[in-house]
Amino acid sequence: MPAILPGVCQRRNNMNHYYSEDDTWDLEIKPQHSVFDLQLKEVWRYRDLMLLFVKRDFAAQYKQTILGPVWHLVQPLLTTAMFLLIFRNIADIPTDDIEPVLFYMSGIAIWNYFAGCLTNTSNTFVANAGIFGKVYFPRLILPLSVVVSNIARLGIQFGLLLFVMFYYALFKNTPIHIGFSWLLIPVLIVMMAGIGLGLGIIISSLTTKYRDFSVLITFGVQLMMYATPVAYPLSFLQNKSYAWIINLNPISSLVEGFRFAIFNKGHFAIADLTYSFVFMVVVLVVGSMIFSKVERTFMDTV
Amino acid sequence: MSKIVIKVENLSKQYRLGQVSTGTLAHDVNRWWHQIRGKEDPYLKVGEANDRTTTGTSEYVWALKDVGFELKQGEVLGIIGRNGAGKSTLLKILSRTTAPTTGSVKVKGRIASLLEVGTGFHPELSGRENIFLNGAILGMTKNEIKRKFDEIVDFAGVERYIETPVKRYSSGMYVRLAFAVAAHLEPEILIVDEVLAVGDAEFQKKCLGKMKDVSEKEGRTVLFVSHNIDAVSNLCTTGLYLKNGMLEYYGTVDDTIDRYIKGLAAGKSRSRTIAANELTAPRIIDYIVDNDSLLKGELKIRIEFASPFDLDEVNLGVVVKTMTGTPLFASNCKLDEPVMNEKNISRGFGEVSFKDVPVHTGTYIADIYLGDKSQDYDVANDALTFDLISYKNIINNYSKNTIGHTVADAVWKISKQA
Numbered sequence: 136m137p138a139i140l141p142g143v144c145q146r147r148n149n150m151n152h153y154y155s156e157d158d159t160w161d162l163e164i165k166p167q168h169s170v171f172d173l174q175l176k177e178v179w180r181y182r183d184l185m186l187l188f189v190k191r192d193f194a195a196q197y198k199q200t201i202l203g204p205v206w207h208l209v210q211p212l213l214t215t216a217m218f219l220l221i222f223r224n225i226a227d228i229p230t231d232d233i234e235p236v237l238f239y240m241s242g243i244a245i246w247n248y249f250a251g252c253l254t255n256t257s258n259t260f261v262a263n264a265g266i267f268g269k270v271y272f273p274r275l276i277l278p279l280s281v282v283v284s285n286i287a288r289l290g291i292q293f294g295l296l297l298f299v300m301f302y303y304a305l306f307k308n309t310p311i312h313i314g315f316s317w318l319l320i321p322v323l324i325v326m327m328a329g330i331g332l333g334l335g336i337i338i339s340s341l342t343t344k345y346r347d348f349s350v351l352i353t354f355g356v357q358l359m360m361y362a363t364p365v366a367y368p369l370s371f372l373q374n375k376s377y378a379w380i381i382n383l384n385p386i387s388s389l390v391e392g393f394r395f396a397i398f399n400k401g402h403f404a405i406a407d408l409t410y411s412f413v414f415m416v417v418v419l420v421v422g423s424m425i426f427s428k429v430e431r432t433f434m435d436t437v
Numbered sequence: 438m439s440k441i442v443i444k445v446e447n448l449s450k451q452y453r454l455g456q457v458s459t460g461t462l463a464h465d466v467n468r469w470w471h472q473i474r475g476k477e478d479p480y481l482k483v484g485e486a487n488d489r490t491t492t493g494t495s496e497y498v499w500a501l502k503d504v505g506f507e508l509k510q511g512e513v514l515g516i517i518g519r520n521g522a523g524k525s526t527l528l529k530i531l532s533r534t535t536a537p538t539t540g541s542v543k544v545k546g547r548i549a550s551l552l553e554v555g556t557g558f559h560p561e562l563s564g565r566e567n568i569f570l571n572g573a574i575l576g577m578t579k580n581e582i583k584r585k586f587d588e589i590v591d592f593a594g595v596e597r598y599i600e601t602p603v604k605r606y607s608s609g610m611y612v613r614l615a616f617a618v619a620a621h622l623e624p625e626i627l628i629v630d631e632v633l634a635v636g637d638a639e640f641q642k643k644c645l646g647k648m649k650d651v652s653e654k655e656g657r658t659v660l661f662v663s664h665n666i667d668a669v670s671n672l673c674t675t676g677l678y679l680k681n682g683m684l685e686y687y688g689t690v691d692d693t694i695d696r697y698i699k700g701l702a703a704g705k706s707r708s709r710t711i712a713a714n715e716l717t718a719p720r721i722i723d724y725i726v727d728n729d730s731l732l733k734g735e736l737k738i739r740i741e742f743a744s745p746f747d748l749d750e751v752n753l754g755v756v757v758k759t760m761t762g763t764p765l766f767a768s769n770c771k772l773d774e775p776v777m778n779e780k781n782i783s784r785g786f787g788e789v790s791f792k793d794v795p796v797h798t799g800t801y802i803a804d805i806y807l808g809d810k811s812q813d814y815d816v817a818n819d820a821l822t823f824d825l826i827s828y829k830n831i832i833n834n835y836s837k838n839t840i841g842h843t844v845a846d847a848v849w850k851i852s853k854q855a
Contacts, residue, residue, distance in 0.1 A: 160444075164533060164542040184573035191559055191570055198561040198602070269556040270574055271533035271548075431536035434529070435452065 177273040184272060188280035193287065207291040211247065215239045222366045231368040231401045233394065234309050237300060242365040244292040245393045249327045249386055250356050251285040256335025257352050260343045260433050267434060274430040278336050282328045289324065296397075312399040319396040323389050326415050330385060333418030340422075340429040364390055369402040382407075385414040440545070442626060442658050443508040443531075448540035450501040450526050500526040502682045503540070508675070510625075513652045513659045515673030515690050517666065517697050523682040524662045525630065528552060531660065532628050546625025546658075549576050553630070555615030560604035564595055564614055567603050571618045585621045592643075593617035620647045626658045627651060631665075648672060666761035670694055671838060698760050698802065699822060719744035719814035721807045726823045734828030736791040738821065742807050743784040744814075750780060753787040754806035757794075758819075759842055765796060769806065795844045797837060798827040 178185075197203040218239040222228045230238040256278040260267065263277055303309040342348045363386045364372075372378040381387050388407035395403035501523040508514055516524050529535045531542060532550030557574040558567050568589055572582040582589075590596055593614040595606075603611055629648065649672060652659045663669050669676070669690065676693025678686040678700070686696045720743055727737035740753055754769030768789060770778070779785070803821040807814050829844045 160543040160545055162542075162544040162548070164530060164537065164544070166537050166539055166541075181573070181576075183579040187570045187573045187579075191562060191566070194566065195559050195561040266557045266574065268529075268534055269552045270550055272574060272576065434535045 174273050174275075178275050178279070181272050181276050185276045185280045185283065188277065189284040189287070192280070192284045204291070207288055208295050211240060211243050211292050211295065214243050218243070218366050228367045229371060231370055231394070231398075233398050233400055234303055234307070237296070237303065237309075237398070238368075238394070239366065240292075240296050240299060241394050241397055242390055244289060244296055245323070245327065245390055246360060246363060246365045246386075247292065248285055248289040248324070249331050249389075250360070251288060252282050252328055252331025253335050253338075254352060254356055255281040255285070256332055257338040257342065258349060259336065259339040260429070261339070261346075261349065264434070275336075275426070278332055278339070281335075282332050285331075286324070286328070312397070314399060316396045316399055319392060323393050323396065326411055327386070327389055329415040329419055330389075330411070333415060333422040336422040336426045337418065340425040340433075343429055343433040359384070359386070363387055368394075385411040439510045441507050442510050442545045443506075443660075444543040445507070445531075446505050446541050446543075448501060448504045448527070448530065448542060449499060449538050450523075450530060450535070451538040452498050452500050499682050501530070501537075501679075504679070504682075504684045505540075506677060506684070506687050508658055508660070510658055511652060511656045512675050513648075513661060513673045514675045514677055515669035515693070516660065516662045516677045516679065517664075517669060517693065518679035518685075522679040524679055525552075526682075527679070528628055528630055528660070528662055544626065547576065548626045548628065549619075549622045549624035550628040551575075551619045551622075551630065552628070554612055554619060558603055558611070558615060561602055563602055564590075564599040564606070567614070568618055571615065572621075575619060575622055576624065577622060581623070589614075589617045589621050592620060616644055620644065620651075624657070626660070628660045630662050645672065666694055666697075667763065670761060694760065695800075698819075716743055716745040719746075719748060719807055719809075721805055721815045721817050721820075724805055724817065724820055726803075726821050728823075730790070731823055732826050734793055734826060736794050736823075736825065738789050738803065738805070740787045740789075740805055740807075741785075742787065742815075745783070747781045747783050748809050750778075750810045751782060751785070751787065752806075752808045752810060753789070754808070755789055756804040756806070757791075757796075758802045758804065760800055760802065762802075763842075765801070765842055766791075771810075793828045794825060796825065796827060796842050797829075797840070797844055798825065799837065799842070800824050 193204075197206060200206065202209065215236060219235055222239075223230070223235045259274070259277050259281075267274065300309075300311055304311045338348050338352055360366075362380055362384050364381065369381065369387065369391050372381055388404070388411045391402050392408060395401045504523075504527065506514075516527065518524050526535075528550065529552070530537050532548065532552060534550075534552075555571065557571055559570065562570065568586065569579065569582055572589075573579070590599055593610070593616070595610055595614055598606065598610065603614070606614070627648075645668060648659060648661070651657050652672075659672075661669065661673060673690040676686070676688060676690040676697075677684065678693045678697045680700065685700070686693050721740060722743050723741040725739050727735075727739070730737040736757070738755055742751070742753070752770045754767065756764050756767040758764050768791070770787075801823060802819050803823070805817040805820045807816075827844060829846075
């Protein structure tokens with residue numbers, strides 16, 4: 136007696152797998168897509184990867200160093216010492232009645248965060264062309280991972296700042312101000328991150344075609360620091376003819392605001408902060424437009 | 438009929454040749470101006486087929502032009518073609534590392550691409566850290582990787598070194614670890630470029646076996662690009678032959694390989710008649726295979742050659758290969774002393790005959806060589822493609838992948854245990 140014909144079995148099995156032609160596709164690869172398509176859903180699906188990139192940046196940076204993560208402390212400490220020497224002792228610029236060490240240290244911490252976000256996101260495409268050319272994942276993951284890993288760095292420097300503040304409170308009788316203004320800090324950091332990310336992805340997108348921008352960014356960030364009240368207070372510039380440059384800089388109000396939040400001293404105005412906020416929204420919108428356009432074909436031009 | 442998981446329609450990709458930045462700004466502005474007025478991109482109209490060997494007139498080139506096909510679940514597609522035929526461009530578009538110029542690809546399920554092993558490996562990180570990083574880059578979640586971690590380490594065979602930075606690994610270990618991660622991906626669709634060209638023979642075999650498992654047992658769809666025709670014919674069910682960026686043939690893998698090889702041979706067919714005074718070096722002028730002998734299992738090839746000077750001792754050679762390019766046997770005038778051998782000739786014929794060719798019935802290819810006692814002057818690769826009827830009949834239709842190409846005369850004895 137013949138067994139069940141294999142062919143019959145086969146056909147029945149396959150019936151279950153049969154789908155009609157017009158059912159939905161999970162993915163469609165097309166030449167054009169909508170301008171604001173940042174695929175945030177995809178970004179969320181790849182969140183593990185983002186955290187691994189953060190971890191990689193951290194772990195890899197200090198492999199085979201003796202001091203390891205301590206370097207995160209050495210750099211701001213030495214910069215603070217340098218600022219003390221040049222801006223305080225030589226140039227004799229006032230610090231808004233804030234203890235100079237704390238003044239410089241707070242400015243450096245928040246500025247370093249912005250500079251880190253900007254410079255590291257701005258080479259996203261060129262530095263990772265090797266990976267991008269071989270495998271797909273939402274490209275936005277990399278600039279986002281930069282912003283996150285810089286937050287960790289900021290955390291370390293902020294911890295150092297708090298430590299020094301306690302030291303001054305205990306031994307030098309400099310009171311620590313704690314108030315509702317501290318709630319402003321996360322807002323300011325998010326805005327810093329927003330502006331850094333926005334400008335960074337614009338520059339990284341342009342760099343895929345014109346490398347000039349990567350040259351520009353390295354000294355551009357350095358110059359920009361002097362146009363930001365990091366080493367001097369905003370109040371020092373009142374009545375100066377070039378004060379408008381500093382006011383035009385959207386980072387100025389954030390750095391000032393950061394000091395105001397911690398020390399309750401210095402210049403702070405909602406209007407300035409609103410200006411920075413609008414600026415952040417604009418760069419983020421423009422940045423994501425350019426980024427989503429470039430990420431699809433940059434492998435051909437990079 | 439099972440469900441279609443990939444549908445490619447009119448897929449094209451245009452590249453601009455030459456330096457990237459010169460003049461692009463002007464073209465960019467022109468493009469933008471056309472776009473604003475709602476007109477189509479003026480540079481899409483120009484462009485020519487992607488043929489490496491001819492000098493084109495346009496600086497725009499179609500690396501891929503109007504390619505369309507459908508793949509069903511569980512199919513293994515082998516993509517073949519010569520260098521620059523557009524294979525890699527097709528894979529790049531499918532794996533979304535670059536966008537097409539026109540056309541679309543529709544996909545059901547997750548795609549993972551393996552265009553390279555060890556993408557994103559960081560030399561400073563340990564094997565363990567790199568497994569997680571590489572796995573995530575390839576699209577796995579942290580939990581998936583954790584679940585398969587032991588399996589991956591086992592497959593790669595690097596238990597001892599798992600906490601060592603990968604920069605201290607031998608290159609073999611590095612590749613094994615990288616492939617192990619990739620092999621444990623669980624996408625519905627897997628895209629594989631010639632990554633198997635690495636590692637030792639044993640590991641290559643392991644990889645090929647793993648890929649076979651993935652498609653046969655787990656019902657995944659695989660797209661595979663390779664120059665190794667043997668691997669393609671072993672692994673794939675369907676074939677796609679690209680030529681100059683265009684789809685030349687799409688069908689079963691055997692038919693596709695057949696077309697590809699015949700295309701290669703046709704591209705090189707030369708029956709040139711050159712006047713003796715135009716010759717600058719000794720050349721093979723013509724060759725022919727005797728079709729009547731082929732039916733009796735005999736291979737007879739007649740070669741015509743010419744030289745600008747007298748060759749004191751002509752050496753002709755024939756190498757017979759399988760369809761996939763593996764050499765089977767060969768002969769030349771040094772290996773087999775000619776029965777008649779005239780000296781000092783500048784133009785002449787050679788004839789070789791192989792009686793009872795020790796191969797099974799099938800299609801074979803021959804390379805032809807011309808030289809003298811010290812050097813080779815001319816080679817005609819894949820010169821002849823011919824069908825040979827073996828002197829030894831195979832009653833059953835055994836696949837040559839199982840029983841091999843060569844015929845062996847064997848004597849069997851079966852006896853009963855006393």
